[in-house]
Amino acid sequence: MTNFVTHLECSLTGKIYESGKVHGLSEAGRPLLVRYDLDRMRAELRKEDIANSKANGFWRYAPMLPVTKPESRISLGEVMTPLMPLHASAEKLGGKAGHIIVKDEGRLPTGSFKARGLALAVSMAHEFGLDHLAIPTNGNAGAAMAAYARQAGMRATVFCPSDTPDINIREIQLQGADTYLVNGLINDCGKIVGEGKDAVGWFDISTLKEPYRIEGKKTMGLELAEQLGWTLPDVIFYPTGGGTGLIGMWKAFAELKALGWISGKMPRMIAVQAEGCAPIVKAFQDGEEHAPLWQDAHTVAAGIRVPIAVGDFLILRAVRESGGTAISVSDDHIMSVRDNIASDDGILLCPEGAATAAAYQLAIETGDVKPDEKAILFNCATGLKYPMPAVISPLDKDQPIDYSRFQN
Numbered sequence: 496m497t498n499f500v501t502h503l504e505c506s507l508t509g510k511i512y513e514s515g516k517v518h519g520l521s522e523a524g525r526p527l528l529v530r531y532d533l534d535r536m537r538a539e540l541r542k543e544d545i546a547n548s549k550a551n552g553f554w555r556y557a558p559m560l561p562v563t564k565p566e567s568r569i570s571l572g573e574v575m576t577p578l579m580p581l582h583a584s585a586e587k588l589g590g591k592a593g594h595i596i597v598k599d600e601g602r603l604p605t606g607s608f609k610a611r612g613l614a615l616a617v618s619m620a621h622e623f624g625l626d627h628l629a630i631p632t633n634g635n636a637g638a639a640m641a642a643y644a645r646q647a648g649m650r651a652t653v654f655c656p657s658d659t660p661d662i663n664i665r666e667i668q669l670q671g672a673d674t675y676l677v678n679g680l681i682n683d684c685g686k687i688v689g690e691g692k693d694a695v696g697w698f699d700i701s702t703l704k705e706p707y708r709i710e711g712k713k714t715m716g717l718e719l720a721e722q723l724g725w726t727l728p729d730v731i732f733y734p735t736g737g738g739t740g741l742i743g744m745w746k747a748f749a750e751l752k753a754l755g756w757i758s759g760k761m762p763r764m765i766a767v768q769a770e771g772c773a774p775i776v777k778a779f780q781d782g783e784e785h786a787p788l789w790q791d792a793h794t795v796a797a798g799i800r801v802p803i804a805v806g807d808f809l810i811l812r813a814v815r816e817s818g819g820t821a822i823s824v825s826d827d828h829i830m831s832v833r834d835n836i837a838s839d840d841g842i843l844l845c846p847e848g849a850a851t852a853a854a855y856q857l858a859i860e861t862g863d864v865k866p867d868e869k870a871i872l873f874n875c876a877t878g879l880k881y882p883m884p885a886v887i888s889p890l891d892k893d894q895p896i897d898y899s900r901f902q903n
């Protein structure tokens with residue numbers, strides 16, 4: 496099988512790079528984007544071919560992805576993640592029941608949407624014959640990398656900030672990665688991975704520092720369009736760390752438009768960050784093209800605690816081109832929204848996913864979003880990986896039970 500890839504392109508300078516070879520960042524130190532022959536794809540690939548695919552989850556989009564050989568695809572049983580409309584909790588957020596829709600990425604292998612990006616990056620690394628991958632992580636990326644790398648028989652080395660949620664650190668180690676706790680933030684971990692490249696010979700699979708995680712995250716946009724009958728929503732709220740998903744979805748929509756599979760207005764992309772770490776929001780508000788390092792980054796939403804992003808300008812471009820905005824939310828707001836949606840609608844979001852719901856509420860208040868617009872909230876990981884309030888209702892089986900207490 497061949498595919499439709501023509502070349503790679505520096506996202507900053509447009510300089511062209513040959514496909515079919517191992518690449519990291521461009522010479523300008525910026526992400527490389529995979530380019531396809533979209534005219535040929537338009538002529539040779541039909542929506543029905545995708546609909547009839549027998550592949551698991553996002554591998555149904557393999558013809559629109561860079562992996563050349565089917566046997567290079569590393570799979571852990573991916574699924575198409577469900578779209579779940581909020582009902583009871585929608586009104587509390589200021590919207591209308593059924594118009595706020597959660598895309599629950601927590602159903603993917605390793606419990607987060609990192610599976611999409613890492614499945615692609617690991618499969619490409621496998622195709623190129625690489626045998627040792629290293630990554631800095633706030634948790635979920637390391638878990639996905641470890642799982643897919645071990646499935647492919649590759650060695651995995653993972654560096655986490657020492658205050659990464661314990662469950663993430665443990666799952667990474669248990670899934671076969673050499674796992675290290677670093678007394679710093681994710682950018683400090685990234686520095687170690689970068690500096691170790693020559694000494695150790697591992698491949699740096701950090702966010703946006705190789706070309707293929709974006710392509711994996713692109714499948715969120717393809718899948719969303721397919722699930723909505725090849726239409727797109729009015730707005731998309733995305734919890735933004737390194738921004739891979741936001742950049743990837745925006746790329747997906749541009750490619751779908753070029754294929755003629757979608758038409759009409761593109762969704763407004765809304766980048767959501769936490770008040771304690773909001774470099775993209777600040778740069779957006781200041782009219783800047785880049786987002787400098789955020790000092791003293793802190794938030795309960797560990798997945799979006801990313802003080803500096805190598806693809807900052809790509810995130811900001813997508814947000815601006817789409818007519819979207821960038822919104823920061825407080826940790827208290829995140830946690831109260833998580834608790835309300837869980838108890839009102841039975842949908843347990845992770846804190847980063849809850850941040851999108853909190854941002855939705857603020858966007859309704861400012862009028863940036865109207866209550867009857869179709870809004871997608873990305874729940875990026877399973878809520879089960881995060882701390883939850885304690886239960887304190889003991890019941891003594893040896894005492895007479897007053898059953899009236901259960902009535903209301």
Ligand SMILES: *Cc1c(COP(=O)(O)O)cnc(C)c1O
Nearest residue numbers: 635736737738739740798847875
């Ligand atoms: C990685 C991650 C994010 C941020 O995703 P990016 O595409 O890197 O911006 C948000 N939430 C969770 C739970 C994550 O693991």
